[in-house]
Amino acid sequence: MIITFGQGPGNAGGAGLVDPVSVGLNRGLRACLFDLDGVLTKTATVHAAAWKEMFDVYLYQCARHTGAPFVAFDAGADYARYVDGKSRDDGTRSFLASRGIILPDGGPRDSVGTATVHGLGNAKNEMMLRRMNEDGVEVFEESVRYVHAVRRAGLRCAVVSSSTNCQAVQAAAKIEDLFDRRIDGLTARHENLLGKPAPDMFLAAARALGMNPGECAVFEDALVGVEAGRAGGFGQVIGVDRAGQPQALMDHGASIVVSDLAELLG
Known part of the structure; x- marks a missing residue:
């Protein structure tokens, strides 16, 4: 039960130039896997x-x-x-x-x-x-702006959340159309995926996008989430520090830590 959406803005079919460097990511990356709660929404x-x-x-x-x-x-x-x-x-x-x-x-x-x-x-x-x-559901406006920039840069996007309410939160926050795929708690239950810190859900998202883990960046605010990113061998793991724990995020596997995703735009 991997959920497929239409193509997001600025990425018609995923064709054209892919420029991860313009959004602060490593060369060679082609997709972004975003946790939802705490990364994009204030839930x-x-x-x-x-x-x-x-x-x-x-x-x-x-x-x-x-x-x-x-x-x-x-x-x-x-x-x-x-x-x-x-x-x-x-x-x-x-x-x-x-x-x-x-x-x-x-x-x-x-x-x-x-x-x-x-x-x-x-x-x-x-x-x-x-x-x-x-x-209602509030979003981190600057982080949502970052996702728009990622789409304009030609990268594909998936949302990866342990919550079974992921779709409802996306709909309430009006951000469903930004993502090509959704891997959530319902997917995990249906596909028998292990939860974080196991990398199963992020690996499922990479497969759904047709990518290898090394081609994907993971964005997480939870310690178990960055552990999952490290365990899955993803190309880059970005820790989003919403709780004043930058060193803990690094210790658990983040490549870099930011307080908001817009910082990656420079």
Whole structure:
């Protein structure tokens, strides 16, 4: 279930001169693979808030049941360490394991409130969609400007997101037409792709564009995302620092780190 779009602006069929240097990339690159949340859209904070709402409800119920003290989910440190960039199920398991909690996986149709990995994940998703509907989706304007520049330079583009809400976020942000392909959480589920830090989703995006990994640049703000870029042998891995962690992004595999993609335009 790899999603195909029409050709983006400034790249009719991918023909013509490809000039990665004009957009701050290495020579020989022909495609760009963009994470969505935190790179192009300001939904990372919405995700973090939804994770906190869901986990705090569950942790409070656990504390009442066991008599142990309630320790809330930290939307900064816990989100970055255990959840950011991972699939919904992997993020749920990772954080719960940090608290010594192991739940059965259950199934994708588990109802909200069920004490399973899928049940908690579905609760988080419901909270996320509610917040999106209430507040809308903002973009990083300068980063979107960069994607337009990439298309004018003749490079092909894919969006690669662990979220199953990727299409809804793109549509709300009005940026669907900028990308030739979408590889998201639904694709991963359908194709049995491992989540980040495994490189599977980025490798699937490269294949969908007809490229070798070495011909593609990866753009990521999450530590597990840059790890995935490094593990996949991609031509360049650009870390986007939205959380004041430039050295950590470098340590996990970024070739270079910028605070916004427009910096690459010079």
